[in-house]
Amino acid sequence: MQGSILFSCILFFALSLFSVNLWKIVRNIRLGKSKNRFDQPLKRTIILLKVAFGQTKLFHRPVSGILHALVYWGFLVITIGTLEMMVDGVFGFERLFGALGSFYNLVTASGDIMAVLVLVSSFIFMFRRLFLKIKRFSGKEMKKSSSIDAIVALVIIVFLMISLLTMNIGYIGLHPENYFGSFPVSNLLFPYFSTWDLYLLHTISWWTHIMLVLIFLNELPYSKHFHVVMSIPNVYFSNIESLGKMENMPSVTKEVKLMMNPNTDQYAIPATDTPTLESFGAKDVTDLNWVQLMNAYSCTECGRCTSECPANQTGRLLSPRKIMMDTRQRLKEVGKNIDKYGKGYSDNKSLLNDYISKEELWACTTCNACTQACPLNIDPLSIIVDLRRYLVMEESAAPKELNMMFTNVENNGAPWQFPAADRLKWKDE
Numbered sequence: 057m058q059g060s061i062l063f064s065c066i067l068f069f070a071l072s073l074f075s076v077n078l079w080k081i082v083r084n085i086r087l088g089k090s091k092n093r094f095d096q097p098l099k100r101t102i103i104l105l106k107v108a109f110g111q112t113k114l115f116h117r118p119v120s121g122i123l124h125a126l127v128y129w130g131f132l133v134i135t136i137g138t139l140e141m142m143v144d145g146v147f148g149f150e151r152l153f154g155a156l157g158s159f160y161n162l163v164t165a166s167g168d169i170m171a172v173l174v175l176v177s178s179f180i181f182m183f184r185r186l187f188l189k190i191k192r193f194s195g196k197e198m199k200k201s202s203s204i205d206a207i208v209a210l211v212i213i214v215f216l217m218i219s220l221l222t223m224n225i226g227y228i229g230l231h232p233e234n235y236f237g238s239f240p241v242s243n244l245l246f247p248y249f250s251t252w253d254l255y256l257l258h259t260i261s262w263w264t265h266i267m268l269v270l271i272f273l274n275e276l277p278y279s280k281h282f283h284v285v286m287s288i289p290n291v292y293f294s295n296i297e298s299l300g301k302m303e304n305m306p307s308v309t310k311e312v313k314l315m316m317n318p319n320t321d322q323y324a325i326p327a328t329d330t331p332t333l334e335s336f337g338a339k340d341v342t343d344l345n346w347v348q349l350m351n352a353y354s355c356t357e358c359g360r361c362t363s364e365c366p367a368n369q370t371g372r373l374l375s376p377r378k379i380m381m382d383t384r385q386r387l388k389e390v391g392k393n394i395d396k397y398g399k400g401y402s403d404n405k406s407l408l409n410d411y412i413s414k415e416e417l418w419a420c421t422t423c424n425a426c427t428q429a430c431p432l433n434i435d436p437l438s439i440i441v442d443l444r445r446y447l448v449m450e451e452s453a454a455p456k457e458l459n460m461m462f463t464n465v466e467n468n469g470a471p472w473q474f475p476a477a478d479r480l481k482w483k484d485e
């Protein structure tokens with residue numbers, strides 16, 4: 057009874073803390089502009105199953121891909137057991153979900169096996185982080201804290217899996233004839249622990265496991281591992297159009313069509329319309345849309361985008377991972393300002409210039425290799441394009457080669473220096 061009360065208090069405190077931090081992140085994402093990504097639910101669900109649950113994009117690099125998928129799938133299965141532990145802890149039951157019969161056997165057996173696979177994968181990941189010099193884990197945007205964050209998470213996962221197995225071993229020992237579930241690995245290990253105090257082993261393992269779950273849960277909002285939470289909505293609401301398709305700005309499209317065909321009144325502004333003051337592109341995070349801001353919170357800092365980026369490979373300043381990390385960093389800063397000074401406060405800083413430089417932006421070839429490579433369908437290019445649009449359309453700060461091309465488009469209807477009337481001259485020669 058006392059244990060249940062203590063656990064209920066701890067659980068309430070941990071879930072409340074997580075909810076507050078989650079609410080702040082959702083509020084920050086809602087600072088973005090509106091964007092319709094609620095269309096085609098069937099297509100989106102299929103992509104969700106393939107990319108998020110199936111982890112298909114990770115298999116492009118088979119070894120790390122399979123290991124990561126094992127950890128992800130392992131967590132999905134083990135989460136069912138964690139929910140059971142929470143219910144048991146609050147109401148003082150033991151293995152309440154055991155009433156589910158053979159489904160429970162399937163879940164517990166999978167969890168028991170997955171615990172070992174996750175354990176082995178975590179040790180390999182740790183070895184790789186600590187002793188192998190993997191190029192995509194480095195870069196000027198990668199601070200020491202990123203590495204520490206990854207190692208801390210791996211250590212927590214290792215202890216989570218060990219405590220899960222020892223808890224199962226203790227449970228089997230306490231109920232040798234009539235336990236619920238199926239535990240193939242723990243049964244195999246049981247003889248090595250048969251002389252231990254199994255009640256103590258079970259109690260310590262149970263509390264260690266559930267406390268680590270709650271600590272990990274509350275570490276998530278502060279770390280790149282928040283992608284565990286964000287990956288599912290992020291993939292669902294990702295861009296499902298062909299990657300090469302640029303999103304045009306409707307007002308500019310209208311102007312261009314008018315310019316190309318001035319005799320049509322299809323695009324004419326009705327006399328009654330009051331002209332609105334429109335700004336183009338994005339200067340700060342609040343000019344981006346909510347999907348782009350959600351992308352920023354979902355980035356795992358894995359570096360797959362940067363390792364495929366031709367600009368980065370040829371020594372230019374650009375790193376798409378840095379674009380996402382900068383966007384997240386700036387959004388967190390804006391959020392903290394709101395917490396401190398309220399909405400509408402300006403710190404006279406912006407994503408453009410204070411975080412991302414023009415040189416980085418103009419190094420992009422718009423090839424989409426980053427978006428293609430991202431295991432979570434994050435789209436760094438859309439942010440680059442919006443920041444560039446601001447530079448061009450609000451500050452007239454395009455590189456001079458582009459300015460020349462813009463003048464040609466305006467005067468000649470084409471990027472070249474020749475007037476439209478001369479276009480067919482080649483046939484006279």
Ligand code: SF4
Pocket residue numbers: 361364365366367368374375376419420421422423424425426427436437
């Ligand atoms: S679209 Fe730009 S940032 Fe992305 S890979 Fe290509 S060059 Fe790099």
Ligand code: SF4
Pocket residue numbers: 354355356357358359360361362376377380429430431432434436
């Ligand atoms: S944008 Fe995608 S590929 Fe790039 S670091 Fe983030 S999660 Fe990895």
